[in-house]
Amino acid sequence: MASGRPTDMRSEGTVSPEAFLELGRQVLANQPFSVLLGAELLSLSPGRCELGLALTPQLRQQHGFAHGGVVSYLADNALTYAGGTAMQVPVVTSEFKVNYLRPAVGERLVARAEAVHHGKSQAVCRCDVYAVQADGQEKLCAVAQGTIAALPASTSQAG
């Protein structure tokens, strides 16, 4: 079971919150697809993350709102960070579900995810995706829930 996004958030010993966030940003910078979409890691702590992106024209539809695929990318990746930092082992998304609530219209999207439970082999996480307006107002536009799986030891060496 693998989504093709091994994310390794193992920390060697105790790291500062700043170093933890920086580590997360390096993971993101190594994902060409995340770079293509302009995703930015806004905050990160064990079991929680905030991931955003600017709604540039190429991510919008002809009517000005974000393509659903952009919303689900953001939800999926935020879930992965929440699960990966909760377990602090290399992980992949095993599965997730998203409900779209309203058209994602705004300047930016922000996804906030948290792990609601985790064991050694997997974490179950939830995510809210907000469309941020020019005046800073946030509107909830999607909610997601999914399973983040720890990579088996042998796989994680390759990943």
Next chain:
Amino acid sequence: MASGRPTDMRSEGTVSPEAFLELGRQVLANQPFSVLLGAELLSLSPGRCELGLALTPQLRQQHGFAHGGVVSYLADNALTYAGGTAMQVPVVTSEFKVNYLRPAVGERLVARAEAVHHGKSQAVCRCDVYAVQADGQEKLCAVAQGTIAALPASTSQAG
């Protein structure tokens, strides 16, 4: 409930299979995000579609497989086409769920979706996503299931 991808596959009277596919391709060409990812509509008939894309470097990870967000984009959009062509009204994705089965390694991805049931207001669809190898061999890498909703009459005029 809207994913921001109103897809209008209303056909005026009877159209040929070729015209139906061409209509679907025009819808895709109007989605900047689909253009960005290089999605191609390979086949289309009422309640069924086949959507593919080439796994270019920007859609891959450092280890050579597709980002999960690419896989879920393709599944989501294929579900929308299957539901939209089953109901033949403007639609949006209401919700979907995806299970990733294995890393999506290959030259291309192909998603095949079909509507398993539809009424006037929504369709429930399933989708299989395959990674196509250089030799043409296909490996199932994800399965999805979701709800495609007809846009209300007033909304569809705007969308």
Next chain:
Amino acid sequence: MASGRPTDMRSEGTVSPEAFLELGRQVLANQPFSVLLGAELLSLSPGRCELGLALTPQLRQQHGFAHGGVVSYLADNALTYAGGTAMQVPVVTSEFKVNYLRPAVGERLVARAEAVHHGKSQAVCRCDVYAVQADGQEKLCAVAQGTIAALPASTSQAG
């Protein structure tokens, strides 16, 4: 799209919180399956509900924890109440997803659901299911997310 559980929580004018809860309990009392499982509506307000049941032997497994089907029944029905009271029209569950987190061991189960968004035709709701221990301690054992759909006017007269 119908789960076979039309739930009509239309209130005629303003009702007291007590009358609202009583109305909800009458709906539950008319569901033979809910009576069979011993479900009790613990609290109810627009967009929120709390539904519980005692883990009697027939709802347990040989190892003493609740059958997953009991957990998913409770989540599903709690989602329906949350959505139905948010929209205050007759509703059915359209779809839902549940992640099981740990074996549901305890004296009772309690599901708490809320509508995170609703329009005229549907509500998206989330639910947490807890296993309540003999000492009153609660352990989160499942999380769910789903869509509750308003019944079309003609159907609701029949349902």
Next chain:
Amino acid sequence: MASGRPTDMRSEGTVSPEAFLELGRQVLANQPFSVLLGAELLSLSPGRCELGLALTPQLRQQHGFAHGGVVSYLADNALTYAGGTAMQVPVVTSEFKVNYLRPAVGERLVARAEAVHHGKSQAVCRCDVYAVQADGQEKLCAVAQGTIAALPASTSQAG
């Protein structure tokens, strides 16, 4: 991650199809909740199963169709059998999603599930639930998709 339904379908060496089905029926007979609902295992082979039940009055609603909780129980348990027999190790349902398509009206329900992919630690399965009419006609009333997880070795000794 556990739904509280450890299902052990390990077979010692090669067993006949009849013995395999009989083994599956013993598992079901040990689930008080399945006995309460009157579930019957109709067929079973590695990665596939058919599970049914009679729509007795206590499983119906006031309007004569099955409670959604009955439909989701059947889908969930069928998914578990499909995954458990695919992997042939003790398993639990990790998560699943169900879409209700139409009211489940009829004499019986039959769920047919199959594993679409499995590895050592989990299987992803799909299920169709049909309402069977008095004349034998079947109507698709729900579709489900979920993950069945192998129990860790230590847990499986207890389960």
